[in-house]
Amino acid sequence: MLLEKIESPADLKGLDEQQLTWLAAEIRDFIVTRVTEHGGHLGSNLGAVEITLALHRTFDSPRDIILWDTGHQAYVHKMLTGRLDDFAHLRQEGGLSGYPCRAESEHDWVENSHASTIVSYAHGMSTALHLRGEDDRHLVAVIGDGALTGGMAYEGLNNLGHSGRRAIIVLNDNGRSYAPTASRLGESLSRFRASSAYLRNRARMERLLQEVPVVGGYLEKGVDGAKAAIREIFEPPAFFEQLGVAYLGPYDGHDVPAMEQAFRAAREMDGPVVVHVLTQKGRGYGPAESDPVKNMHDTSELKAGSFTAAFSDAILAEGEARPELVAITAAMPDSTGLLPFGERFPDRMFDAGIAEQHAVTSAAGMAMMGLRPVVAVYSTFLTRAIDQVNLDVGLHQTPVVFALDRAGITGDDGASHHGVLDMVLLSKVPDMTLFAPSNHAEVGQMLHDALDLCTDGPAAIRFAKTMPPDPSDPELGVAGSGLSARKVRDGEEICIIGVGKMLAAARDAADKLAAEGHRVTLWDPRVVKPLDPEMLADAAGHRLVVTVEDGLRDGGVGAAVADALSKLAPVDGPSVRVLGVPSVYLPHGKPDTILAKLGLDADGIVDEVLSWTRTTVS
Secondary structure, eight states: OOGGGOOSGGGGTTOOHHHHHHHHHHHHHHHHHHHHHHOOBOHHHHTTHHHHHHHHHHSOTTTSEEEESSGGGOHHHHHTTTOTGGGGGTTSTTSOOSSOOTTTOTTOOOOOOSSSOHHHHHHHHHHHHHHTTOTTSOEEEEEETTGGGSHHHHHHHHHHHHHTOOOEEEEEEOSBSSSBOOOHHHHHHHHHHTOHHHHHHHHHHHHHHHHSOOOHHHHHHHHHHHHHHHHHHHSOOOHHHHTTOEEEEEEETTOHHHHHHHHHHHHTOSSOEEEEEEOOTTTTOHHHHTOTTTTTSBSOOOOTTSHHHHHHHHHHHHHHHOTTEEEEESSOTTTTTOHHHHHHOGGGEEEOOSOHHHHHHHHHHHHHTTOEEEEEEEHHHHGGGHHIIIIIIITTTOOOEEEEESOBOOOTTOTTTOBOSHHHHHTTSTTOEEEOOOSHHHHHHHHHHHHHHOOSSOEEEEOOSSOOOOTTOTTTSOOOOTTOOEEEEOOSSEEEEEOTTHHHHHHHHHHHHHHTTOOEEEEEOSEEESOOHHHHHHHTTSSEEEEEEEEESTTSHHHHHHHHHHHHSTTTOOEEEEEEEOSSOOOOOOHHHHHHHTTOSHHHHHHHHHHHHHHHHO
């Protein structure tokens, strides 16, 4: 196999066109095999094969800097930079990251998985290269997979164009992000520039001009002017050029020689330039090419019985009963469970693209005019719009409901995808009501209650990627109602408060402690802001209170409980032990394994309680 002989980008230089075709096919087979084994991002990487080959044949990485926006499209880059064997442990604990990773390779500059950021990195790095006098180094930033729907990309382009710094922006235009991209710019670029009429007419007119004998500078300038006129006739307004960024394209993103020629031309330009390439997401793999939803962007799917499935069913039911209800997402209608709602109510479903800030403020506007917007987004992505949540939604007391999927420790996607900030941040928004369902049945009940009860301010419902407890469990499968906490067990001396999915671990810890003679009170807080006064009063009557959450420990729910208890019983109140996620960047791994290492499983809770008992006895 050719692929096995590629140990560095230098090994690509001597390959001919036929060998490159074979290599591309081998790469796609390899990606399909490894992603099928370990999960990961499939369609986006299948579409970026030839782009990556052309980049590494044209530029000298890592001396030339190659940056990746939406870093999930960098698998091929990793394969060509000496990490092929590491794919045997893709996204496994201690193994290869699913995104660029500075600790893995000198070829990875930015650990990037949140979209629309890379042009800003490019602006900063190109400025540094210029000020350091390193004008012989090239900088390339690959953006695409819907990232141009994010406003930060345009901020970066605006500043890059204004600076005039040398940088090559490769626009990987597949018309999609997770799902078909919500972007008029992307649609017009792809549709118009790829149209056969445009290509034929431009080529015909330029051939005619080239056949005119050039006599003197006047005619030469006239030819240039005529070509400019052709662009105005046969192209939409030159959006990028108006920002001060030159434009080349569009090119076939699966034609390596054509892209190499374009990259060489871009390399010789003095200022910033966009090289626009058209690609097919899921290229070369039939199931991905024919997937109309997301071209098998990743291998995840909506699992029956999951928290996401419960939300999907719940919002559909609420939509039937409430004509004012609308759903908003940021480029992930499938992953957040909104597709059934969109199919049933197409006029009430809005995909903002990778533009969380816009999605949140747009929801505020809808709520001001009498609609009931539900914004469904991953926990980690909502933190990109916390200013809008606080000042556009919260300050105006608009009744926007946030459904936060993938909250807590998510696992395989690593530091950028763990949803550990939401409870700390949202609990600081005035008038925010924050729900934390511990089981499948709670999700629908909480959505109903959020819509019914939270009419003077925002609400959020945060739930995990992992499966909820067995719904038939008499303790863990029961739903509460309203804003009240639920007392699961009544004991003495020790009280454990398990937030959301952590209730299951807290219950298992209570079982183990019971086997050692300890009777434990167990609470499911259900609503972590505001905290139920009845739960707090009950907890204050114990000698030890242990709170367990899968969000940040500092400033989280446990800290709020401890503060409240110190005021309820300032003199002889209980000892409080707060268990949560430390303020560190956590690598990828299975959620249960990560939680166990952090002491956030039944054994960790038991150890905390027994440590306290030993201290009190001594």
